[in-house]
Amino acid sequence: MPSSTINNSLPQDALPLAVSLGEPAGIGPEIIIKAWAERQTHQLPPFFVIGAAAILQQAALDIGITLPLRVISSPDQCTAAFDSALPVLDMGLSLSVTSGKPSAKTAPLVLGAIEQATQFIFDGKAAGLVTAPIQKSVLYDAGFDFPGHTEYLAKLCNDHTGKGETSVMMLMGKDLRVVPLTVHTALKDVPASITADLITDTLICLHHALKQDFGLSAPRIAVAGLNPHAGEDGAMGQEEQTVIAPALDKLRVQGMDISGPLPADTMFHDAARARYDAALCMYHDQALIPVKTLDFDGVNITLGLPIVRTSPDHGTALNIAGQNKASPMSMINALKCAAEIARHRTQKV
Numbered sequence: 567m568p569s570s571t572i573n574n575s576l577p578q579d580a581l582p583l584a585v586s587l588g589e590p591a592g593i594g595p596e597i598i599i600k601a602w603a604e605r606q607t608h609q610l611p612p613f614f615v616i617g618a619a620a621i622l623q624q625a626a627l628d629i630g631i632t633l634p635l636r637v638i639s640s641p642d643q644c645t646a647a648f649d650s651a652l653p654v655l656d657m658g659l660s661l662s663v664t665s666g667k668p669s670a671k672t673a674p675l676v677l678g679a680i681e682q683a684t685q686f687i688f689d690g691k692a693a694g695l696v697t698a699p700i701q702k703s704v705l706y707d708a709g710f711d712f713p714g715h716t717e718y719l720a721k722l723c724n725d726h727t728g729k730g731e732t733s734v735m736m737l738m739g740k741d742l743r744v745v746p747l748t749v750h751t752a753l754k755d756v757p758a759s760i761t762a763d764l765i766t767d768t769l770i771c772l773h774h775a776l777k778q779d780f781g782l783s784a785p786r787i788a789v790a791g792l793n794p795h796a797g798e799d800g801a802m803g804q805e806e807q808t809v810i811a812p813a814l815d816k817l818r819v820q821g822m823d824i825s826g827p828l829p830a831d832t833m834f835h836d837a838a839r840a841r842y843d844a845a846l847c848m849y850h851d852q853a854l855i856p857v858k859t860l861d862f863d864g865v866n867i868t869l870g871l872p873i874v875r876t877s878p879d880h881g882t883a884l885n886i887a888g889q890n891k892a893s894p895m896s897m898i899n900a901l902k903c904a905a906e907i908a909r910h911r912t913q914k915v
């Protein structure tokens with residue numbers, strides 16, 4: 567029976583992080599192994615993998631790393647093992663995997679790991695979830711009915727709390743945080759998806775998370791327009807005047823420090839970024855191009871959930887899987903970020 571609230575018998579920052587294996591044929595196993603190998607250099611918090619020990623061993627062999635693995639049966643065995651071996655909670659699904667060639671057959675393992683991690687967090691056994699990337703197209707073929715982790719985790723959390731959980735995606739690099747208002751939406755469908763309610767709900771969630779998870783006492787948020795020149799007073803599109811600006815005005819009256827709608831082309835240079843703590847963008851690439859261009863080692867963070875979830879900001883990189891070419895830095899930053907958010911939530915700073 568799922569617990570309806572997180573069991574907080576131990577402070578969250580005293581618990582290990584759960585890492586879901588992600589797409590076994592992608593670079594997920596490799597970046598997890600490399601992150602563990604660099605645990606001391608980066609002073610990483612203890613973490614354990616939920617997945618398949620055989621897949622991790624094979625990934626280590628592929629990249630020529632000798633990997634001490636410790637199969638654990640419960641998260642409370644993680645911290646003692648972590649210094650000397652990578653702790654793995656084996657889900658008992660033995661599958662053959664070829665790097666770079668994902669298969670829908672692994673979907674139960676991929677999704678089961680995410681579900682199990684969520685359960686551990688609600689059980690008070692893990693501080694948060696760090697997800698290795700999933701191959702979305704392959705999961706869709708297997709019947710997965712969510713755009714990605716962000717929405718799937720809202721559903722899983724809602725199964726626990728029944729509170730109608732919703733989630734917001736944020737990407738964070740060294741000196742930029744961005745939130746895409748519309749996420750995995752085809753460009754042609756973006757204008758119709760931009761509503762006052764979506765803007766309002768997203769900004770309230772973002773504002774709260776900047777305080778709760780990042781310790782900012784008075785967050786400053788910049789909002790991009792949709793059209794060139796933020797619509798040029800209506801000559802190049804009306805969404806700024808009819809939807810975006812009125813929604814922002816209402817939130818300003820409630821005391822939020824919000825600028826915009828701003829022309830998107832001039833809001834990401836150094837001086838502009840210094841004027842805000844996070845940017846709300848209207849669509850996926852408007853948000854993700856600047857953040858990944860400035861810093862490809864960034865972190866994807868799910869805001870608004872009762873659980874902590876972070877992820878590397880890149881995908882499965884099938885083109886380099888199994889070749890020892892994947893950088894673990896985004897995964898390392900995701901692990902550090904999850905621990906930091908858990909600490910903020912525990913200390914309520």
Ligand SMILES: NC(=O)C1=CN([C@@H]2O[C@H](COP(=O)(O)OP(=O)(O)OC[C@H]3O[C@@H](n4cnc5c(N)ncnc54)[C@H](O)[C@@H]3O)[C@@H](O)[C@H]2O)C=CC1
Nearest residue numbers: 698699700701702703877880881882883885886891892893
């Ligand atoms: N959180 C998640 O689960 C995410 C999953 N994806 C999924 O990943 C799959 C592939 O997506 P793409 O758009 O091709 O993006 P991608 O990030 O997998 O790859 C884009 C390019 O960056 C390179 N790259 C990515 N990570 C790297 C790393 N750690 N070190 C060195 N090079 C790296 C790849 O080799 C490729 O050339 C798709 O199914 C997508 O939906 C994408 C983003 C996030």
Ligand SMILES: NCC(=O)COP(=O)(O)O
Nearest residue numbers: 713714715716717866877
């Ligand atoms: N492009 C970002 C992305 O796909 C992340 O998706 P999610 O699986 O974290 O929801």
